[in-house]
Amino acid sequence: MMHNSINDDHTVNETGHHLLEPRLWVERHADFLYTYASARLNDDEQCRDLVQDTFLAALQKVESFRGDASERTWLTAILKYKVIDVYRKRSGAFAAKDEYGTADDEIEFFDPDNHHWKREHWPAVFGVEDKDPLQNKEFLATLQQCLKRLPPLWMSVFSLKHLDDEGTEMICQQMKISPANFWVIIHRAKVNLRSCLQKNWI
Amino acid sequence: MKKELKTELERIAYNCRKATLLIEKKQEVKLTMREKLELKLHLAGCSICRIYEKQSVLINLMMQKLFKEERKEIRLDSSYKLDLQKRINDQMIGNQ
Known part of the structure; x- marks a missing residue:
């Protein structure tokens, strides 16, 4: 039984x-x-x-x-x-300007000659650092809005990494990118997100 | 005229693009000795990238918070669910 x-x-x-x-x-x-x-x-x-x-x-x-x-x-x-x-499918359908899936109108944050931050893109303190930003609902919501604006390949790689804790190897294989490109994408996505957060918060 | 960066050390010291890439990598994998040294050297002289590093770590923590703790279950409407279960049941009969 x-x-x-x-x-x-x-x-x-x-x-x-x-x-x-x-x-x-x-x-x-x-x-x-x-x-x-x-x-x-x-x-x-x-x-x-x-x-x-x-x-x-x-x-x-x-x-x-x-x-x-x-x-x-x-x-x-x-x-x-x-x-x-x-x-x-979304990444494939997106008209990117390079093999990293960069959007056409993507901001250039670094000086192309000396690779220093451009003056107008210098990171500045958010002003929430001392007051436990993780408890700040509006601040979290701002990040969420910024995430939605990322080009599809960046958003996909970022989501797989942070939501699913997937390893680099699986993400590269699934999204058909090389490990070197993976880091470029993570880097650009983060620089972009950070800047968006600063622009929309301060 | 732009200042010519002569030595390799100077190139590293001024390269925020590379330093911020290493900051991202460091949070995930072990950097090589050389990368560690490059980053250390750069951060010692660049307060802007030091702000970047703090905020980069913060954003990763926020991602955790947003998607693992705060996530409330979203509910589908019941008529859609009824219809969906019926479709599954029909398909099961079809498969037999």
Whole structure:
């Protein structure tokens, strides 16, 4: 006789293996997966579609589920690759001016001859440093707005690195960039974000 | 006329572009001895890049905060969910 232990968001059988219960998927995981997608892509419609695509794709490969990880972990992994697909498509469709995915109107922060900061782009203190900036909701919201303005490849690399804690190797492979380009992209994205934060905060 | 940067040390000392790239790298991987020395030398003489470094670290912490702690679950509307579960059920029957 089978003794399954059923919890709110997963079911485990007597040998400790996770089971799939597609009839409970929406109830258990739809909001979680939608939130996951929304944090990575700013497009509600597309996120909704991705959640649906994830469930339907998962149904096609229930055979490959071995039960070592939970149902949610397995579904999230499927969704993650769908998000990366969107990243690749967006970056591919973007008319960048170089192989780093730089926007046409990207500001040049450094002097092209001596590589020093241009005077008008000197970093200045934000003025929130002493008052625990991590608790400052408006300051965090400003960063979020700045993130949305990054060119798609930069936003994708930055998201994979910071939201998913992905290693350099995986990001390079998925986004088809070299390790050297990876650092250039991280650098430009950060310089750009920092500047945007300064401009919109001070 | 622009000042010619003669020695290698001078080039490093004035190169904020490279210093800020190393600041990004340093937060993720171990720098080589040479890179460490270059960065140290640069930061000793460049207060602007020292501000940059502090803010760069802060932005990484803010990213953590924004996406790992603060994230509240967003809910899909229930009619969409009902429809979605029905689609899954239909497909399961179709697969059998």
